[in-house]
Amino acid sequence: MDYKYIEQLLERYWECETSLEEEQILRSFFNQKDVPARLLQYKEVFSFNEADKENRLGDDFDARMLAMVEDKPAVEAKRITLWSRFSPIVKAAAAIAIVLTIGSITEKSILKDMPEPVQSDYMAYPQTYRQTDVVTATNNVDNLAIEAGIDSMMPINAANLANDQQQ
Amino acid sequence: MREISFRNDVLPLKDKFFRLALRITRNREEAEDIVQETLIRLWDKRNELHEGMENLGFTICRNLALDQMQKKEAQNVAFDPALHETADSDDSPAEKLIAKEGRTLIQQIVEQLPEKQRSIIQLRDMEGKEYKEIAEILQITESDVKVSLFRARQKIKEQYVKLNRYGL
Structure with missing residues (x-):
């Protein structure tokens, strides 16, 4: 059998010119049972990765990892529709609209039973004026009373003064 | 968009990461810890990426292994092959x-x-x-x-x- 192709591949392998497929051909070749003696010395180079595949993590590692990951609640992306995004605002707006409507309806129905308020306005003025006069007058009376109080205290002060002078 | 499952998409990569970590650290326990951290970080990033998960995992794994080696070097622990022989x-x-x-x-x-x-x-x-x-x-x-x-x-x-x- 002619091993020229393999030798050629091997040469190109050392020069890093082989593709992954060609390297796989080399690996399969060297992993078969009868490798010609002259190429046998390279067997190890290509069976090395088979030995490396034996380096594995056990099932206990899986169990531990799964326990760790499943403890953490998964943060899942939630689908948000336009409605679900704005529904609180829309609902609030609807509630306000209902309240306003009911409010204005009841206001109208109450006002219907009441007399026209605008006409009584100018009639109310003199009355208010008169009331203000009364208040001012009362204030005046109070002021007079206070002044009288001060006057009535005068004799006491005078008496005290006299006492001081005597001493 | 396909949903990424830890058990089916992330966990099966563990041996590949383990072999790279082992190649760098030459220590099974350290390599195992590195793989654990790599898988968790990969899982946390699952919403950001949908392909290239394996290669990103290799990058994370290698960087963690290099950090580990640096830490060890800082502690001045010399590598002793006798300590790292598989005893099991x-x-x-x-x-x-x-x-x-x-x-x-x-x-x-x-x-x-x-x-x-x-x-x-x-x-x-x-x-x-x-x-x-x-x-x-x-x-x-x-x-x-x-x-x-x-x-x-x-x-x-x-x-x-x-x-x-x-x-x-």
Whole structure:
């Protein structure tokens, strides 16, 4: 059998010119049972990765990892529709609209039973004026009373003064 | 949009990340912790990406492994291969020796390579990644990947032929 192709591949392998497929051909070749003696010395180079595949993590590692990951609640992306995004605002707006409507309806129905308020306005003025006069007058009376109080205290002060002078 | 499941999409990547982390740290326990952190970070990012999850995972995994190595270096803990031998094998001493013989030569050569070359060898020869993907994972240029891989393969060839000649 002619091993020229393999030798050629091997040469190109050392020069890093082989593709992954060609390297796989080399690996399969060297992993078969009868490798010609002259190429046998390279067997190890290509069976090395088979030995490396034996380096594995056990099932206990899986169990531990799964326990760790499943403890953490998964943060899942939630689908948000336009409605679900704005529904609180829309609902609030609807509630306000209902309240306003009911409010204005009841206001109208109450006002219907009441007399026209605008006409009584100018009639109310003199009355208010008169009331203000009364208040001012009362204030005046109070002021007079206070002044009288001060006057009535005068004799006491005078008496005290006299006492001081005597001493 | 397909929903990403931890069990079906993220967890199956664990062994690939484990092998890269192991290639960098050379320590099983550390590699396992790194994979755990990588998977969690990947899971947290699931809503941001829908493809390229594996390559992003490799990037996260490598960066975590490099951080770990830096921390260790800062603590001045020297790497002692005897400490990191797998002690959980039930094989008889003879079987162990055969397994070791069959592996160590090439394993030792790869282990002596600089981290970047080791990671590239891992991604190319073990995980079958294109140069473009490796460049993306390592956040370097494609030509940088090729140069590093070339140096790594030349070193492996040279060392392997030399050791094989004297060893056998």
